[in-house]
Amino acid sequence: MRAYTTGDLIFTRSTGLIGWLIRLGTAFWREVKDEGWIPNHVGILSQERGELQVYEATSSKDGVASTPLRKYLRKHRDYRIVRVSCRGEWKLIKKMLRTYDGVPYEKWLKMPSVAFDRNNGTDSHLFCSELAVRVLRVCPSLQWLFHLPVNNTDPDELYRITRKHDATFLDRK
Numbered sequence: 001m002r003a004y005t006t007g008d009l010i011f012t013r014s015t016g017l018i019g020w021l022i023r024l025g026t027a028f029w030r031e032v033k034d035e036g037w038i039p040n041h042v043g044i045l046s047q048e049r050g051e052l053q054v055y056e057a058t059s060s061k062d063g064v065a066s067t068p069l070r071k072y073l074r075k076h077r078d079y080r081i082v083r084v085s086c087r088g089e090w091k092l093i094k095k096m097l098r099t100y101d102g103v104p105y106e107k108w109l110k111m112p113s114v115a116f117d118r119n120n121g122t123d124s125h126l127f128c129s130e131l132a133v134r135v136l137r138v139c140p141s142l143q144w145l146f147h148l149p150v151n152n153t154d155p156d157e158l159y160r161i162t163r164k165h166d167a168t169f170l171d172r173k
Helices: 017-030 069-075 090-100 108-115 128-136 140-147 155-164
Strands: 009-012 041-048 051-057 064-068 079-084 167-172
Touching (some): 041 128, 041 155, 051 090, 064 069, 090 128, 128 155
Antiparallel strands (some): 009 041, 051 064
16 A cells, blocks of 8 residues: 555545436536546544554544445445645644544435536535535645635545646545
8 A cells, every 4th residue: 555644635436326316416517527526525644553544534424434445445446636835734634634523414305406506505504515615624734725715625636636736646546
């Protein structure tokens, strides 16, 4: 496994119905025409107690929770890991991840509102991309993230923006 670190983003494509619907909606509303790879989920890596964890917001009963990366990769085989340059700001990222640990997932019915930039949620319920943007915004070196609408950024939009700014692809599977 490569040398991943705290703050790296992992974008995935699931094979289930919900993932397919998210990608379909993204392709339709965002008019995605390049590359063809559209993620439907994003998580943030964090080094915790000597092991890499993936923090993610999911619809499971846990909401925002962490999973060991090795276990996560057994479930998610279609992924890309991207390093955004948050030089020396790992402590800030870890602090924010712990702040959101256990926060419930946003209601499914609100998902279409993201496509129309109408999700006016707060940080009391989070979609996966909301978690990623809220956490990474604490890094002063990631100024390009500050223009993103926290509540209305989907995984594909975040993936494409990281490709345009100071990001390095570490892995593609």
